[in-house]
Amino acid sequence: MNVDKIFLKSFLHTFKDESFCVKFWDGDEVKVGENEPLFKIILKKPIPKKDILKSTTLAFGEAYMNGDLEVEGDFLLMLNTVLKYKEKFTTDFRGLPKIFSNLTSTKKQKEEVTYHYDIGNDFYKLWLDDTLSYSCAYFKNENESLGEAQLNKIHHLLKKLNLSEGMTLLDIGCGWGALLIEAAKLYKIKGLGITLSEEQYKAFKEKIEKENLQDYLQVKLMDYRELEKSGLLFDRVVSVGMLEHVGRSNYDLFMKCVSKVLKKEGVFVLHYISGLYESEGDAWIRKYIFPGGVIPTLREIISLSADYRFYTVDVESLRMHYYKTLIKWAENFEKNTDKVREMFDEKFVRMWRMYLYSCAACFYTGVIDLHQIVFTKGVNNSLPLTREYLYKKSLP
CATH class of the missing domain: 3.40.50.150 (Vaccinia Virus protein VP39)
Known part of the structure; x- marks a missing residue:
């Protein structure tokens, strides 16, 4: 199995108390949670593990901007659901020096x-x-x-x-x-x-x-x-x-x-x-x-x-x-x-x-x-x- 896909499936355990579906680029579909899914996230391309670890929000945000991630259902509901867990997301501040520059001139x-x-x-x-x-x-x-x-x-x-x-x-x-x-x-x-x-x-x-x-x-x-x-x-x-x-x-x-x-x-x-x-x-x-x-x-x-x-x-x-x-x-x-x-x-x-x-x-x-x-x-x-x-x- 693709390494990025394995990591993404593991990452989905973060949201185990919620209910939604994720459809991968190869057609594979995973249901998160036990209740009726509230929405579906469609990944058209792999999102590299290294990108998610460097910045979770940057990786998924860019995927959406580029059209590589789509949402079936209420877009706001999806974000309200996912961002409840933002404290569990990762950001490598040192690995993103241009973004996290401390210059304030x-x-x-x-x-x-x-x-x-x-x-x-x-x-x-x-x-x-x-x-x-x-x-x-x-x-x-x-x-x-x-x-x-x-x-x-x-x-x-x-x-x-x-x-x-x-x-x-x-x-x-x-x-x-x-x-x-x-x-x-x-x-x-x-x-x-x-x-x-x-x-x-x-x-x-x-x-x-x-x-x-x-x-x-x-x-x-x-x-x-x-x-x-x-x-x-x-x-x-x-x-x-x-x-x-x-x-x-x-x-x-x-x-x-x-x-x-x-x-x-x-x-x-x-x-x-x-x-x-x-x-x-x-x-x-x-x-x-x-x-x-x-x-x-x-x-x-x-x-x-x-x-x-x-x-x-x-x-x-x-x-x-x-x-x-x-x-x-x-x-x-x-x-x-x-x-x-x-x-x-x-x-x-x-x-x-x-x-x-x-x-x-x-x-x-x-x-x-x-x-x-x-x-x-x-x-x-x-x-x-x-x-x-x-x-x-x-x-x-």
Whole structure:
């Protein structure tokens, strides 16, 4: 029997508590588990044992991208089932030095951000909501649209910032600017957004002019490291979905830079994807989706915050909200695959399908989480005593 096939059959024992079928390239079919199969995985070509041992997710992810692996049945159900066992997968970090490079220079991080976010605004418009919010939404009920939930998220964050008219607000990794635009309209704050993405910068600048918010908002192409010596000061700082690009060796520097520009008693709200354990990340995601991406744990960020006298006021997990967000994105993506295929190719379509659904499954199974943390710089005794203010409908 083929060595790769023997190893794959042995590997399937990892999932013995589940029920599904695997059809091999030679027509041989194996049933896993004792119950009725939920789906079937079809392997059109062998997946080498050495590749699976080097990185399980990279081997199977590439097989799917290349059309060598297909799924009969619910694709998300398959991923939800398989990724429950992700801790049993293997990754040879030393054997993949290009993927797990620890370089975090300004130039390197600019390249990494450009790789993902400068694919083109037209691409992101196909499957994001109208605000182009590319982070976890906040669903108040099951029936809300993606656009409604993204506005909920923005309002939820703005309330946590405890804004009032005339305050200054910095958004580190501002994306396409939806949060700052809403903050300027609702609270009449003075805001600055910084990003490394040329595409996001151009689009945000156009929005500022279109909304006649030039007196309230600015956007700059700027690395967070420039904040330390910028001389800027803000009443409030927010960062949404940016910390994942910083790299573990720079978490301390990131917190230091925030501290440098945040006024005494100021509020800092940090929204980021978190892991339960410290890890160098996933090989497939780092190679194809987010080069250099590393997910911080809650404990290491909380621990670092004390070094800069950041008091932790509130911590909230939105894990299942991100699951629902990704499902919405994936549904929108599926509706527009013909357009995506015209922009790129079939391999790109399969790559992004795998990315969106596998991330959804990782949130569903608890492989990753989403945390919002509210910090104050030093003691701030003026914030509300309870969380009640977060859930009031009224906005200024």
